[in-house]
Amino acid sequence: MRNKITFIATVVVLLGLLIGAYFYVFFRGSSLTVAPQTSTSTLPVSGSAAGETATTSLVGMVPSSSTQISPRLLEITKGPVAAGVVALDVGTTSASSSPDVEVRFIERQSGNVYAYDEKTGVLTRTSNRTLPGIEVAQWLPSGETAFVSYLSDDLSMVETYALPASNASSTTGFFLPQGLADLAVGPTQVLELASGSDGSVASLVHTDGTGAVNIFTSPLSSLRISFLGKNYLAFTKPAASLPGFVYEVSKAGAFTRLAGPLYGLVALASPSGAWVLVSYTNNGVMGMELINTGTGKATILPVATVADKCVWATDDSAIYCGIPSAAPTTGAYPDDWYQGALSFSDKIWKIDVTGRFAQLVLDPSTTTMGSLDAEALALDPANSTLLFVNKNDGSLWSYEL
Amino acid sequence: MMLLRAIALTTAFSACFAVFLVSPLGARAQFDSTTSTDPFTLSLSSNPQPYGTVAVTPISGAISTTNGTLVAKVGGVTVYSGNARTFSVPLGAPGAPVTVNVTLTIAGVPYTESATITPQDVSIVAEPLSSAPPLYPGKPLPAVGGKVRLVAMADLRTAAGKRLDPSTLAYTWSIDDAEDTNDSGIGKDAIIVDSPLSYRSSAVSVTVTSADGTLSGSDMFSLVASDPVVRMYAQDPLLGVLFGRALSDTFSINGPEASFYAGTYSFPTDSGAPSVEWYVNGSAVQNGSIITLRPTGQGAGSASVSATAGTGDAAGSSALSVSFGSASGGGLFGL
DSSP states (O other): OHHHHHHHHHHHHHHHHHHHHHHHHHHSOOEEEEOOOOSSOSSOOOOOSTTOOOOSTTOEEEOOOOEEOSSSEEEEEOOOBOBOOEEEEOOOSSTTSOOOEEEEEEBTTTOOEEEEETTTOOEEEEEOOOOOOOOEEEEOTTSSEEEEEEEOTTSSSEEEEEEESOTTOSOOOEEOOTTOSEEEEOSSEEEEEEEETTEEEEEEEETTSOOOEEEEEESOSSEEEEEETTEEEEEEOOBTTBEEEEEEEOTTOOEEEEEEEEETOEEEEOTTSSEEEEEEEETTEEEEEEEETTTOOEEEOSSOOOGGGEEEOTTSSEEEEEEESSOOTTSOTTHHHHTTSOOOOEEEEEEETTTTEEEEEEOGGGSSSOOOOEEEEEEOTTSOEEEEEETTTTEEEEEEO | OHHHHHHHHHHHHHHHHHHHHHSHHHHHHHHSOSSOSSSSEEEESSOOOTTSEEEEEEEOSSSOOTTOEEEEEETTEEEEEEESSOEEEEOOSTTOOEEEEEEEEETTEEEEEEEEEOOOEEEEEEEEOBOOOTTOOSOOOOBTTOEEEEEEEEEOBOTTOOBOOGGGSEEEEEETTEEOSTTOEETOOEEEEEOOOTTOOEEEEEEEEOTTSSOEEEEEEEEOOBOOEEEEEEEETTTEEOTTSOBOEEEEEOSSOEEEEEEEESOBOTTSSOEEEEEETTEEEEESSEEEEEEESSSOEEEEEEEEEEETTEEEEEEEEEEESOSOOOSGGGO
16 A cells, blocks of 8 residues: 555656656746857858869859840849949840840858849859858959959958859969958959058059059048049048048059048049049038039039948940939938948949930839848949949849939 | 201210110220120139049129129130039049139120139048057047147149148148147147037147248148047957957857957047946946956856946946856755
8 A cells, every 4th residue: 555655656756747847948948048159150251362263063053043124124033132233245136226134242151152044034153162151243345354342251351352254264262462442343343442540551563463563642531432534533431420521543543632522522533533422421412513623623413322331334425313202401421321321222323424314214113122222333334224223132233224 | 957957966875875885885984895804703712632533613793693604714624614503523633733723604694704723632630549459450549638649741842843841831720710830830830729518619720831932731620529439348368358259238158258358439548548447237237358267166046247438537347248157956965
């Protein structure tokens, strides 16, 4: 009898423990825990420097992800793509037809390079080099190489890498100096800017990274640079509540002020260097003007945006911009946009430099594409196709002009 | 008879004198000439900057300009015509002299004066020694309790258009009207100043002079400090930090974990980068710019996540309400 009671009690206790454990494991409340910090990078980086080669087994045609929204508007890929694309004219079928445009872009999560043929709708992966986390890409006009920028493992430094567009390319990738303050890519040369506490030094290198030559120095340490025809353009990094300036820098390194002081100044040079588009902010309201570099005369434009949201036509005849429909006057521009604190709802406008008028090109609200915050605008050499990335989701779009 | 002759002579003399007084001849004689020898001067109201305009004001202590009319010409082209008052003159390139010829007419009497204005380009550029994430394309703002580097960009040219080497020019800096002799001198084109206190401003000015003292230009800058800002961004293991969208209000963790990056803007950096501390539900959990959070347990839940950064007196924070898990999963063995 006694043994029987002991046995039953033991079973009851064990059952109670099992039931308690069951509820503890499967019905305890949810919470957040902090993962331990690791010193290793969470971003896999492709190989090392020069000499790397990638396998070709994964390169080839992939299913097209493009979506035709309207006869002229095409979503090439939902992305996200790295900000910075290039469009090439790969030849025409006849003299009277528009050029066949090939768009090259980089998939942000992998660093793979893709080429999209506008005419055939075929999407091809041309490079499977793995380089995730690319923030910005600047392409050679030939489309052979993209100079990509991303953050180092500890997110404290900028890394810049020359990424060949094709695995089959004879060009190997290579790293540019670490921590570059800015970079500008021309047809045959690359302009690098290194900055320190006492100023900046700009160097010109060949597109293969060789032959670096110092071009100019400046006591300014917070600059952005680009080519301006045969000279160079330098402007102070913008801030909404600080006056900014834009300068033409001669080959001898002399700085000549073109515009400023203007708050929030951002500048965009025309391909020939004859014009500079300048955007600025005045009491929370954005403005834009066109500077003739020959005469210094400024013409105020009827539309306004941040100049980073614009692209020049290859013949200087026009500028295409993403113009916010109703930018809040309480915003600090371009700071809030740069910091991701606000996004714009854009329409695409064309500013005709020769004819001196502005023309609406694309109103996204009349399509099914949703809200557009345009960045990384690009044009093919024939000015027949406009490309842009939607900053809201990293999708890539083309519009036939 | 002699009396009559005297009266006649006196009357004739008086008549002639009266005619003389009211005749133009008399007026000219009173003011020496139709174009007076500097009865008025031209005052420039601001340091002339290239490609801008300069305000010119006629000033005189000898004649009243109030009721006068003025015509100003530059290169034979009229730039102003109207009441005698301040007018604007357009300027050209640095070192390119602009001569303005002014004719001031008062009571029908014209007076002329001319002035040659040679604009020289001097601009102060502010470079705050403040924080911003790498790859940030803009410039941070002057930090409370921080420092700002001010650079004078000088483009001084002779009338012949020859540009002077900025390193050979003399820079005289002043802060709130007090000359900073320690930071002034030849080639001293940059200084570092303390940011003013909150809701205050500092006036910094610089005068740049050529070695021979014949050319000079100046500029003034009003320095104001700003509050620092912390912005939280999602960090994806493949996409990197998503700087395009600063997180605010709510965030949903849909996978096994989520990482966040705290971007610090406009914190002082003269004593190093700002330190970031993370809080979950009000409890400090980790330091550093990145945090990775993992949902545990069953069911849906939420937590407050915030990042606080500080350096000296400058502090800022950003907070999110993070949701995770799912409401289902209450069946047998969590299925």
